[in-house]
Amino acid sequence: MKSRKSWTAVAVLIVGVLATWQLCGSSAVAGDTAALPVAVATIVTVEGGQAKYVGSNKCKMCHMKQYKSWKTKKHAKALDTLKPGNAAEVKKKFGLDPAKDYSTDKSCLPCHTVGFGKPGGYAIPDATDKKSVKHAKYTVGIGCEMCHGAGSPFVDKHKKIMMSKTKYTSEEMHASGMNKIEESTCKKCHNDKSPTIDAATYKFDYKQRLIDGVHEHYPLKYRKE
Numbered sequence: 208m209k210s211r212k213s214w215t216a217v218a219v220l221i222v223g224v225l226a227t228w229q230l231c232g233s234s235a236v237a238g239d240t241a242a243l244p245v246a247v248a249t250i251v252t253v254e255g256g257q258a259k260y261v262g263s264n265k266c267k268m269c270h271m272k273q274y275k276s277w278k279t280k281k282h283a284k285a286l287d288t289l290k291p292g293n294a295a296e297v298k299k300k301f302g303l304d305p306a307k308d309y310s311t312d313k314s315c316l317p318c319h320t321v322g323f324g325k326p327g328g329y330a331i332p333d334a335t336d337k338k339s340v341k342h343a344k345y346t347v348g349i350g351c352e353m354c355h356g357a358g359s360p361f362v363d364k365h366k367k368i369m370m371s372k373t374k375y376t377s378e379e380m381h382a383s384g385m386n387k388i389e390e391s392t393c394k395k396c397h398n399d400k401s402p403t404i405d406a407a408t409y410k411f412d413y414k415q416r417l418i419d420g421v422h423e424h425y426p427l428k429y430r431k432e
Protein backbone atom coordinates (compact mmCIF):
# COMPACT_ATOMS: atom_id res chain seq x y z
CA MET A 208 0.00 0.00 0.00
CA LYS A 209 2.66 2.43 1.12
CA SER A 210 5.06 1.67 -1.72
CA ARG A 211 2.30 1.97 -4.30
CA LYS A 212 1.51 5.38 -2.94
CA SER A 213 5.11 6.51 -3.17
CA TRP A 214 5.43 5.26 -6.77
CA THR A 215 2.38 7.26 -7.67
CA ALA A 216 4.05 10.17 -5.97
CA VAL A 217 7.20 9.74 -8.05
CA ALA A 218 5.16 9.53 -11.25
CA VAL A 219 3.13 12.63 -10.48
CA LEU A 220 6.31 14.36 -9.40
CA ILE A 221 7.94 13.66 -12.75
CA VAL A 222 4.87 14.96 -14.56
CA GLY A 223 4.98 18.07 -12.40
CA VAL A 224 8.67 18.64 -13.08
CA LEU A 225 8.21 18.11 -16.83
CA ALA A 226 5.30 20.53 -16.84
CA THR A 227 7.41 23.09 -15.01
CA TRP A 228 10.22 22.61 -17.49
CA GLN A 229 7.96 23.10 -20.45
CA LEU A 230 6.52 26.19 -18.92
CA CYS A 231 9.94 27.63 -18.24
CA GLY A 232 11.03 26.87 -21.79
CA SER A 233 8.02 28.55 -23.31
CA SER A 234 8.01 31.57 -21.09
CA ALA A 235 10.80 33.50 -22.70
CA VAL A 236 8.59 36.54 -22.30
CA ALA A 237 9.29 38.04 -18.89
CA GLY A 238 6.38 37.75 -16.52
CA ASP A 239 4.70 34.95 -18.47
CA THR A 240 4.43 32.69 -15.46
CA ALA A 241 0.68 32.51 -14.95
CA ALA A 242 0.55 28.75 -15.44
CA LEU A 243 3.53 27.98 -13.21
CA PRO A 244 1.62 27.71 -9.92
CA VAL A 245 -0.43 24.83 -11.34
CA ALA A 246 2.63 22.69 -11.94
CA VAL A 247 4.12 23.60 -8.60
CA ALA A 248 0.92 22.82 -6.75
CA THR A 249 0.89 19.37 -8.38
CA ILE A 250 4.34 18.61 -7.03
CA VAL A 251 3.49 19.64 -3.53
CA THR A 252 0.28 17.77 -2.99
CA VAL A 253 2.14 14.53 -3.46
CA GLU A 254 5.26 15.46 -1.57
CA GLY A 255 3.39 16.87 1.39
CA GLY A 256 3.70 13.87 3.69
CA GLN A 257 7.43 13.45 3.38
CA ALA A 258 8.80 16.94 3.94
CA LYS A 259 12.35 16.98 5.32
CA TYR A 260 14.09 19.61 7.41
CA VAL A 261 17.14 21.07 5.68
CA GLY A 262 18.59 23.20 8.50
CA SER A 263 18.89 26.96 8.99
CA ASN A 264 22.23 27.03 7.21
CA LYS A 265 20.54 26.26 3.87
CA CYS A 266 18.23 29.24 4.27
CA LYS A 267 21.17 31.40 5.34
CA MET A 268 22.78 31.01 1.89
CA CYS A 269 20.09 33.19 0.35
CA HIS A 270 18.60 35.00 3.35
CA MET A 271 21.67 36.27 5.18
CA LYS A 272 19.95 39.36 6.61
CA GLN A 273 17.11 37.42 8.22
CA TYR A 274 19.62 34.84 9.44
CA LYS A 275 21.85 37.43 11.10
CA SER A 276 18.87 39.05 12.78
CA TRP A 277 17.50 35.66 13.90
CA LYS A 278 20.88 34.88 15.47
CA THR A 279 20.38 37.74 17.91
CA LYS A 280 17.00 36.39 19.12
CA LYS A 281 16.29 34.04 21.99
CA HIS A 282 14.96 31.48 19.54
CA ALA A 283 18.44 30.93 18.12
CA LYS A 284 19.80 30.09 21.56
CA ALA A 285 16.99 27.87 22.80
CA LEU A 286 19.15 24.75 22.93
CA ASP A 287 21.81 26.49 25.03
CA THR A 288 19.09 27.32 27.55
CA LEU A 289 18.80 23.61 28.28
CA LYS A 290 22.46 23.28 29.26
CA PRO A 291 23.48 23.21 32.94
CA GLY A 292 23.73 26.59 34.64
CA ASN A 293 21.82 28.54 31.96
CA ALA A 294 18.50 30.25 32.78
CA ALA A 295 19.01 28.93 36.30
CA GLU A 296 16.48 31.28 37.93
CA VAL A 297 13.66 30.24 35.59
CA LYS A 298 14.53 26.59 36.04
CA LYS A 299 14.46 26.91 39.84
CA LYS A 300 11.19 28.78 39.74
CA PHE A 301 9.52 25.97 37.81
CA GLY A 302 11.00 23.08 39.78
CA LEU A 303 13.64 22.13 37.21
CA ASP A 304 17.20 21.31 38.30
CA PRO A 305 19.59 24.08 37.12
CA ALA A 306 22.57 21.71 37.40
CA LYS A 307 21.02 19.08 35.14
CA ASP A 308 21.86 18.83 31.43
CA TYR A 309 18.48 19.00 29.70
CA SER A 310 20.06 19.40 26.25
CA THR A 311 19.89 15.63 25.81
CA ASP A 312 16.44 15.29 27.36
CA LYS A 313 14.06 14.05 24.67
CA SER A 314 11.07 15.65 26.35
CA CYS A 315 12.55 19.15 25.92
CA LEU A 316 14.06 18.93 22.42
CA PRO A 317 10.87 19.09 20.28
CA CYS A 318 10.32 22.75 21.27
CA HIS A 319 13.97 23.80 21.63
CA THR A 320 15.39 22.50 18.30
CA VAL A 321 14.47 22.15 14.61
CA GLY A 322 12.35 19.08 13.86
CA PHE A 323 13.70 16.85 16.61
CA GLY A 324 13.17 13.19 15.73
CA LYS A 325 11.74 14.00 12.30
CA PRO A 326 13.40 13.46 8.88
CA GLY A 327 16.34 15.88 8.54
CA GLY A 328 15.68 17.33 11.99
CA TYR A 329 17.90 17.70 15.04
CA ALA A 330 19.43 14.55 16.44
CA ILE A 331 21.57 14.37 19.59
CA PRO A 332 25.09 14.43 18.09
CA ASP A 333 27.64 11.68 18.49
CA ALA A 334 30.86 13.55 19.41
CA THR A 335 32.98 10.99 17.52
CA ASP A 336 31.03 11.54 14.29
CA LYS A 337 31.88 14.89 12.65
CA LYS A 338 28.92 14.73 10.29
CA SER A 339 26.43 14.37 13.07
CA VAL A 340 28.05 17.23 15.02
CA LYS A 341 27.81 19.47 11.96
CA HIS A 342 24.22 18.53 11.29
CA ALA A 343 23.28 19.26 14.89
CA LYS A 344 24.86 22.70 14.63
CA TYR A 345 22.53 23.67 11.79
CA THR A 346 19.39 22.47 13.50
CA VAL A 347 19.75 24.06 16.95
CA GLY A 348 17.13 26.33 18.46
CA ILE A 349 13.91 27.54 16.88
CA GLY A 350 15.40 27.66 13.39
CA CYS A 351 13.80 29.09 10.26
CA GLU A 352 11.83 25.95 9.50
CA MET A 353 10.02 25.84 12.84
CA CYS A 354 8.02 28.85 11.68
CA HIS A 355 8.28 28.67 7.89
CA GLY A 356 7.90 24.88 7.62
CA ALA A 357 10.27 22.04 6.73
CA GLY A 358 12.32 23.19 3.75
CA SER A 359 12.55 20.24 1.36
CA PRO A 360 9.28 20.92 -0.53
CA PHE A 361 9.97 24.61 -1.18
CA VAL A 362 13.70 25.35 -1.29
CA ASP A 363 13.91 24.41 -4.98
CA LYS A 364 11.09 26.78 -5.79
CA HIS A 365 12.97 29.61 -4.06
CA LYS A 366 16.06 28.72 -6.03
CA LYS A 367 14.07 28.82 -9.26
CA ILE A 368 12.72 32.27 -8.42
CA MET A 369 16.26 33.45 -7.81
CA MET A 370 17.69 31.98 -11.02
CA SER A 371 14.83 33.00 -13.31
CA LYS A 372 14.08 36.28 -11.53
CA THR A 373 10.36 35.58 -11.92
CA LYS A 374 7.71 37.26 -9.82
CA TYR A 375 5.74 35.15 -7.36
CA THR A 376 2.89 35.52 -4.89
CA SER A 377 2.83 34.45 -1.25
CA GLU A 378 -0.12 32.17 -2.10
CA GLU A 379 2.14 30.27 -4.50
CA MET A 380 4.76 29.95 -1.79
CA HIS A 381 2.23 28.56 0.64
CA ALA A 382 0.92 26.16 -2.00
CA SER A 383 4.47 24.84 -2.36
CA GLY A 384 4.56 23.78 1.28
CA MET A 385 5.74 26.90 3.09
CA ASN A 386 3.70 27.74 6.19
CA LYS A 387 1.36 30.67 6.31
CA ILE A 388 2.50 31.91 9.71
CA GLU A 389 -0.26 32.57 12.21
CA GLU A 390 -0.63 32.71 15.96
CA SER A 391 -1.26 28.95 15.96
CA THR A 392 2.23 28.44 14.43
CA CYS A 393 3.73 29.89 17.61
CA LYS A 394 1.36 28.11 19.94
CA LYS A 395 2.62 24.73 18.80
CA CYS A 396 5.37 25.50 21.35
CA HIS A 397 4.06 28.45 23.33
CA ASN A 398 1.60 26.37 25.32
CA ASP A 399 1.37 24.83 28.77
CA LYS A 400 3.08 21.60 27.75
CA SER A 401 6.18 23.67 28.36
CA PRO A 402 7.41 23.15 31.94
CA THR A 403 8.08 26.90 32.33
CA ILE A 404 4.63 28.01 31.19
CA ASP A 405 1.89 28.31 33.77
CA ALA A 406 -1.42 28.42 31.89
CA ALA A 407 -3.07 30.44 34.64
CA THR A 408 -0.73 33.40 34.31
CA TYR A 409 0.84 33.04 30.85
CA LYS A 410 0.07 35.73 28.30
CA PHE A 411 0.88 35.56 24.61
CA ASP A 412 0.32 38.92 22.97
CA TYR A 413 0.80 37.84 19.34
CA LYS A 414 1.50 41.31 17.89
CA GLN A 415 4.08 42.19 20.51
CA ARG A 416 5.64 38.73 20.36
CA LEU A 417 6.09 39.06 16.61
CA ILE A 418 8.12 42.19 17.23
CA ASP A 419 10.19 40.71 20.07
CA GLY A 420 10.68 37.15 18.84
CA VAL A 421 10.94 37.27 15.04
CA HIS A 422 13.90 38.46 12.92
CA GLU A 423 13.81 41.93 11.34
CA HIS A 424 12.03 42.16 7.99
CA TYR A 425 13.64 43.23 4.75
CA PRO A 426 12.13 44.20 1.39
CA LEU A 427 11.54 41.41 -1.13
CA LYS A 428 12.47 41.80 -4.78
CA TYR A 429 10.28 39.33 -6.61
CA ARG A 430 7.07 39.20 -4.62
CA LYS A 431 3.95 40.45 -6.40
CA GLU A 432 1.80 42.52 -4.08
Ligand code: HEC
Binds near residue numbers: 281285353417420
Ligand atom coordinates in the same frame (compact mmCIF):
# COMPACT_ATOMS: atom_id res chain seq x y z
C1 HEC B 1 9.45 25.22 17.94
C2 HEC B 1 8.90 25.92 19.10
C3 HEC B 1 8.59 27.39 18.99
C4 HEC B 1 7.88 28.06 18.01
C5 HEC B 1 7.21 27.47 16.77
C6 HEC B 1 7.87 29.43 18.40
N1 HEC B 1 8.56 29.62 19.56
FE1 HEC B 1 8.91 31.41 20.50
N2 HEC B 1 10.09 30.44 21.87
C7 HEC B 1 10.28 29.07 21.93
C8 HEC B 1 11.23 28.77 23.00
C9 HEC B 1 11.72 27.40 23.42
C10 HEC B 1 11.59 30.01 23.57
C11 HEC B 1 12.58 30.23 24.71
C12 HEC B 1 13.94 30.42 24.12
C13 HEC B 1 15.00 30.47 25.17
O1 HEC B 1 15.17 31.52 25.82
O2 HEC B 1 15.67 29.46 25.35
C14 HEC B 1 10.85 31.04 22.84
C15 HEC B 1 10.93 32.40 23.09
C16 HEC B 1 10.19 33.37 22.45
C17 HEC B 1 10.25 34.78 22.75
C18 HEC B 1 11.15 35.43 23.80
C19 HEC B 1 10.48 35.46 25.12
C20 HEC B 1 11.36 36.18 26.12
O3 HEC B 1 11.40 35.71 27.27
O4 HEC B 1 12.00 37.16 25.75
C21 HEC B 1 9.36 35.42 21.92
C22 HEC B 1 9.04 36.89 21.89
C23 HEC B 1 8.76 34.39 21.08
N3 HEC B 1 9.30 33.17 21.42
C24 HEC B 1 7.81 34.62 20.09
C25 HEC B 1 7.38 33.66 19.17
C26 HEC B 1 6.49 33.94 18.06
C27 HEC B 1 5.88 35.29 17.74
C28 HEC B 1 6.34 32.77 17.38
C29 HEC B 1 5.51 32.50 16.16
C30 HEC B 1 5.62 33.41 15.02
C31 HEC B 1 7.12 31.76 18.08
N4 HEC B 1 7.73 32.34 19.15
C32 HEC B 1 7.23 30.43 17.66
C33 HEC B 1 9.71 28.12 21.13
C34 HEC B 1 9.00 28.38 19.97
Ligand code: HEC
Binds near residue numbers: 289312398
Ligand atom coordinates in the same frame (compact mmCIF):
# COMPACT_ATOMS: atom_id res chain seq x y z
C1 HEC C 1 5.74 22.39 24.38
C2 HEC C 1 7.01 23.01 24.08
C3 HEC C 1 8.10 23.01 25.12
C4 HEC C 1 8.67 21.94 25.77
C5 HEC C 1 8.30 20.47 25.66
C6 HEC C 1 9.72 22.48 26.59
N1 HEC C 1 9.80 23.85 26.43
FE1 HEC C 1 11.07 25.12 27.40
N2 HEC C 1 10.12 26.70 26.56
C7 HEC C 1 9.12 26.64 25.64
C8 HEC C 1 8.68 27.99 25.28
C9 HEC C 1 7.60 28.35 24.29
C10 HEC C 1 9.44 28.87 26.05
C11 HEC C 1 9.36 30.40 26.06
C12 HEC C 1 8.22 30.82 26.93
C13 HEC C 1 8.03 32.32 26.89
O1 HEC C 1 8.85 33.03 27.50
O2 HEC C 1 7.09 32.75 26.27
C14 HEC C 1 10.35 28.03 26.86
C15 HEC C 1 11.26 28.55 27.76
C16 HEC C 1 12.09 27.76 28.55
C17 HEC C 1 13.00 28.30 29.53
C18 HEC C 1 13.20 29.77 29.87
C19 HEC C 1 14.21 30.38 28.94
C20 HEC C 1 14.50 31.83 29.22
O3 HEC C 1 15.27 32.39 28.42
O4 HEC C 1 14.00 32.41 30.16
C21 HEC C 1 13.64 27.23 30.11
C22 HEC C 1 14.69 27.26 31.20
C23 HEC C 1 13.10 26.04 29.49
N3 HEC C 1 12.16 26.39 28.53
C24 HEC C 1 13.48 24.73 29.80
C25 HEC C 1 12.86 23.59 29.33
C26 HEC C 1 13.20 22.27 29.77
C27 HEC C 1 14.29 21.93 30.77
C28 HEC C 1 12.38 21.41 29.11
C29 HEC C 1 12.28 19.91 29.24
C30 HEC C 1 12.20 19.38 30.59
C31 HEC C 1 11.52 22.22 28.24
N4 HEC C 1 11.87 23.53 28.41
C32 HEC C 1 10.54 21.71 27.41
C33 HEC C 1 8.56 25.49 25.09
C34 HEC C 1 8.83 24.20 25.54
Ligand code: HEC
Binds near residue numbers: 352427
Ligand atom coordinates in the same frame (compact mmCIF):
# COMPACT_ATOMS: atom_id res chain seq x y z
C1 HEC D 1 9.51 32.68 15.19
C2 HEC D 1 9.12 32.48 13.82
C3 HEC D 1 10.12 32.72 12.71
C4 HEC D 1 11.40 32.20 12.59
C5 HEC D 1 12.12 31.30 13.56
C6 HEC D 1 11.91 32.67 11.33
N1 HEC D 1 10.98 33.46 10.70
FE1 HEC D 1 11.15 34.32 8.85
N2 HEC D 1 9.36 35.25 9.10
C7 HEC D 1 8.52 35.08 10.18
C8 HEC D 1 7.35 35.93 10.00
C9 HEC D 1 6.19 36.05 10.97
C10 HEC D 1 7.53 36.61 8.76
C11 HEC D 1 6.59 37.63 8.11
C12 HEC D 1 5.36 36.98 7.58
C13 HEC D 1 5.62 35.96 6.53
O1 HEC D 1 6.39 36.21 5.59
O2 HEC D 1 5.03 34.87 6.64
C14 HEC D 1 8.79 36.14 8.22
C15 HEC D 1 9.31 36.54 6.99
C16 HEC D 1 10.46 36.04 6.41
C17 HEC D 1 10.95 36.38 5.08
C18 HEC D 1 10.29 37.36 4.13
C19 HEC D 1 11.06 38.68 4.13
C20 HEC D 1 11.10 39.36 5.44
O3 HEC D 1 12.21 39.74 5.86
O4 HEC D 1 10.05 39.55 6.08
C21 HEC D 1 12.09 35.67 4.89
C22 HEC D 1 12.97 35.68 3.65
C23 HEC D 1 12.32 34.87 6.08
N3 HEC D 1 11.31 35.13 6.99
C24 HEC D 1 13.39 34.02 6.26
C25 HEC D 1 13.72 33.42 7.48
C26 HEC D 1 14.95 32.73 7.74
C27 HEC D 1 16.08 32.55 6.75
C28 HEC D 1 14.90 32.28 9.03
C29 HEC D 1 15.96 31.55 9.81
C30 HEC D 1 17.28 32.16 9.90
C31 HEC D 1 13.61 32.67 9.58
N4 HEC D 1 12.94 33.38 8.62
C32 HEC D 1 13.17 32.37 10.85
C33 HEC D 1 8.72 34.25 11.26
C34 HEC D 1 9.88 33.52 11.52
Ligand code: HEC
Binds near residue numbers: 267268357
Ligand atom coordinates in the same frame (compact mmCIF):
# COMPACT_ATOMS: atom_id res chain seq x y z
C1 HEC E 1 18.77 29.36 -3.41
C2 HEC E 1 18.31 30.49 -2.64
C3 HEC E 1 17.26 30.27 -1.57
C4 HEC E 1 17.25 29.34 -0.55
C5 HEC E 1 18.26 28.24 -0.28
C6 HEC E 1 16.09 29.65 0.26
N1 HEC E 1 15.41 30.71 -0.26
FE1 HEC E 1 13.75 31.62 0.50
N2 HEC E 1 13.63 32.81 -1.10
C7 HEC E 1 14.58 32.92 -2.10
C8 HEC E 1 14.21 33.95 -3.04
C9 HEC E 1 15.00 34.38 -4.26
C10 HEC E 1 12.98 34.48 -2.57
C11 HEC E 1 12.22 35.64 -3.16
C12 HEC E 1 12.87 36.83 -2.53
C13 HEC E 1 12.50 38.15 -3.08
O1 HEC E 1 11.43 38.31 -3.63
O2 HEC E 1 13.34 39.06 -2.91
C14 HEC E 1 12.66 33.76 -1.33
C15 HEC E 1 11.57 34.04 -0.53
C16 HEC E 1 11.40 33.55 0.76
C17 HEC E 1 10.36 33.95 1.68
C18 HEC E 1 9.28 34.99 1.42
C19 HEC E 1 8.00 34.29 1.06
C20 HEC E 1 6.85 35.17 0.75
O3 HEC E 1 5.73 34.81 1.12
O4 HEC E 1 7.03 36.20 0.09
C21 HEC E 1 10.53 33.22 2.83
C22 HEC E 1 9.71 33.29 4.09
C23 HEC E 1 11.66 32.35 2.61
N3 HEC E 1 12.16 32.57 1.35
C24 HEC E 1 12.13 31.44 3.53
C25 HEC E 1 13.14 30.50 3.28
C26 HEC E 1 13.52 29.46 4.19
C27 HEC E 1 12.90 29.23 5.56
C28 HEC E 1 14.53 28.76 3.61
C29 HEC E 1 15.25 27.55 4.13
C30 HEC E 1 14.45 26.38 4.46
C31 HEC E 1 14.77 29.37 2.30
N4 HEC E 1 13.90 30.41 2.14
C32 HEC E 1 15.75 28.95 1.41
C33 HEC E 1 15.73 32.17 -2.21
C34 HEC E 1 16.09 31.12 -1.38
